[in-house]
Amino acid sequence: MSEKIKYFLERLSWVDIMVWLFGLAILVIAVIGVIGSIHNAYYTKEQWMDFVVFGISQGGVYALIALGYTLVYGILFMINFAHGDIFMAGAFTGYFLAAKLNQYGIYNSHPIISLLLIMLLAMVTSVVVALITERVAYRPLRKAPRLVPLITAIGASFTIEYTFRGLYGSGVEAYPDMKIFVGKTSVFGLRILKVHLLVIILSILLMAGLYAYVQYTKAGKAMRAVAEDKDVASLMGVDVDRVIVNTFILGAALAGIAGVLYALIFKQVHFFMGFIPGIKAFTAAVVGGIGNVPGAMLGGFILGIFEALGPGLILEGLGIPASYQLKDVIAFTLLVLVLIFRPTGLMGERLSEEKV
Numbered sequence: 049m050s051e052k053i054k055y056f057l058e059r060l061s062w063v064d065i066m067v068w069l070f071g072l073a074i075l076v077i078a079v080i081g082v083i084g085s086i087h088n089a090y091y092t093k094e095q096w097m098d099f100v101v102f103g104i105s106q107g108g109v110y111a112l113i114a115l116g117y118t119l120v121y122g123i124l125f126m127i128n129f130a131h132g133d134i135f136m137a138g139a140f141t142g143y144f145l146a147a148k149l150n151q152y153g154i155y156n157s158h159p160i161i162s163l164l165l166i167m168l169l170a171m172v173t174s175v176v177v178a179l180i181t182e183r184v185a186y187r188p189l190r191k192a193p194r195l196v197p198l199i200t201a202i203g204a205s206f207t208i209e210y211t212f213r214g215l216y217g218s219g220v221e222a223y224p225d226m227k228i229f230v231g232k233t234s235v236f237g238l239r240i241l242k243v244h245l246l247v248i249i250l251s252i253l254l255m256a257g258l259y260a261y262v263q264y265t266k267a268g269k270a271m272r273a274v275a276e277d278k279d280v281a282s283l284m285g286v287d288v289d290r291v292i293v294n295t296f297i298l299g300a301a302l303a304g305i306a307g308v309l310y311a312l313i314f315k316q317v318h319f320f321m322g323f324i325p326g327i328k329a330f331t332a333a334v335v336g337g338i339g340n341v342p343g344a345m346l347g348g349f350i351l352g353i354f355e356a357l358g359p360g361l362i363l364e365g366l367g368i369p370a371s372y373q374l375k376d377v378i379a380f381t382l383l384v385l386v387l388i389f390r391p392t393g394l395m396g397e398r399l400s401e402e403k404v
Contacts, residue, residue, distance in 0.1 A: 071388035074381060077366070084365030091360055097238060099356045105244040105313060107352020108251025111345045112306035113329030114336070115258060116299025118344040121333070122275045123295045126194065129201040130181055132326015133208035134300050137177045138170030139307025140212055140317045143221050145169050150224040159228040167308050174304030177208060178296045187289075213319040220318045223311045247309045254302060255345050262341055267294060275339075324376070328355075331383045337396025346395060355379045 091099075113135050120128045149155040149162045156162075185204045189197045229242045262268035273281040274291045282288050310325060311317050328351060336347025358378030363371035386393065 067388055071385055074385060078362050081362035081365035084367070085361050086365070088365070090364050094239075096357075096360075099360060100353060101238075101240050101244050101248075103353035103356030104349060105247040105251075105352070106356060107332075107349035108247055108255075109306050109310050109313070109348075110325070110329045110332045110352050111255060111348025112251055112302045112309070113325060114333040114344040114348045115255070115341065116303050117330050117333040118336075118339055118341060119271075119295050119299045122339040122341075123271065123292055124186070124190070124197075126186070126197045127201065127330070128181075128186075128299075129198070129326070129330075130185075130204040130208055131178075131299065131303060132322035132324075132329065133205050133212075134174045134178050134181070134322070135303040135307045135310075135326060135329075136317075136319065136322030137208065137212060137307075138174035138300075138304030139311045139321065140216055140221070140319065141173040142166040142170040142304075142308050143223055143311065143317050144216075146223050147221075155224060156227045159226050163226070163308075167305050170304035170308045171301045172304070174300040174307070175297050178300030178303075179293065181208070182293065182296045187292075209319055209322070216319060218319060220316050222315050223317065226312070229312065243312050247313060250305070250309060254305065258298065258302065259341060259345075261298075267291075271295060328379055331379060334393055335383060335386045337393030340393065340395045343393055343395035347393070350394075351379055351382060354382050358382075 113131065116131045116134070117128060120126065120131070145166050146155060146162070149165070154162055181204050185200050186197060189200055229246055231242060232239045233242050233245060234240075235245065262271060270281070270286045270291050271294070273284065273286055274288055278288050281291075307317075310321075329348065332347035332351040333344045334347070335351060336343030336345065338344075355375050355378055358381075359371035359375050362378070363374055368374065390396075
């Protein structure tokens with residue numbers, strides 16, 4: 049028996065065994081559900097493809113939001129639980145411009161310009177909210193124990209939500225249809241909803257742009273240096289405060305655009321809309337490896353596809369009625385499985401004690 053196996057067995061506890069057995073039980077149940085669903089053929093191939101495309105587009109939105117979580121965590125080692133509400137701020141504010149443009153006939157007569165203006169307004173709103181949150185709630189607590197910024201982030205989340213409720217009201221608003229993105233188009237012989245194609249293309253382009261920014265620009269190198277060691281980076285001439293502000297700006301801008309894309313898919317916006325997508329995006333960041341930029345992207349797409357396919361592929365095969373009402377269960381079950389079998393995430397790395 050090798051030394052690695054002996055070391056593993058020595059550290060193995062009854063708790064570890066029970067957790068692994070629980071994870072294996074979930075996997076067995078999932079396999080049974082998949083077999084039952086395939087055997088009964090509940091959906092056609094075209095419907096399955098629709099689920100996949102929807103999952104990719106939804107995953108793109110999750111990934112854009114998740115990047116905000118992972119960027120802030122990579123720099124400050126804190127979870128910005130107010131990020132979902134920063135996403136809401138952009139989407140909700142963008143609605144009022146969309147409604148005005150639609151009222152004056154510009155929304156559909158100049159759809160590309162209208163969409164760019166709405167996204168610009170959403171980005172600016174999200175960035176302003178993020179910068180105020182960072183300056184007021186987070187910056188004074190950088191040296192505080194980790195639990196303090198975490199509780200503060202939850203408080204900031206409620207503050208943003210109810211501020212926007214007071215400003216915009218508690219009603220649910222609906223983005224007007226942009227006719228250019230209504231209906232389906234053919235891509236390599238596959239019929240895809242135009243809005244889904246738009247979301248997929250934009251999200252991939254934005255993620256590629258962010259990755260290039262982080263990897264190949266001077267500002268991106270400064271971000272990576274601060275993420276590695278703030279004190280050493282400061283000694284090397286890096287303005288740590290500026291890097292942190294830039295990180296919040298990047299994450300918030302992506303969240304603002306994600307908010308508009310989300311609204312184009314699901315139409316409705318309201319002051320509490322950031323909670324569930326925010327939690328899902330955080331789940332995606334953890335699944336991919338919190339603090340890892342490519343991991344957040346991968347986690348977002350995996351979660352989106354898993355959530356779109358899971359109810360029909362697993363739950364219906366188990367005979368569960370109204371399976372699509374339980375899609376959130378699918379999403380968080382994925383999180384549980386990843387935490388059991390790969391606690392650091394799919395692309396995460398174990399942090400040294402010094403860095404933690």
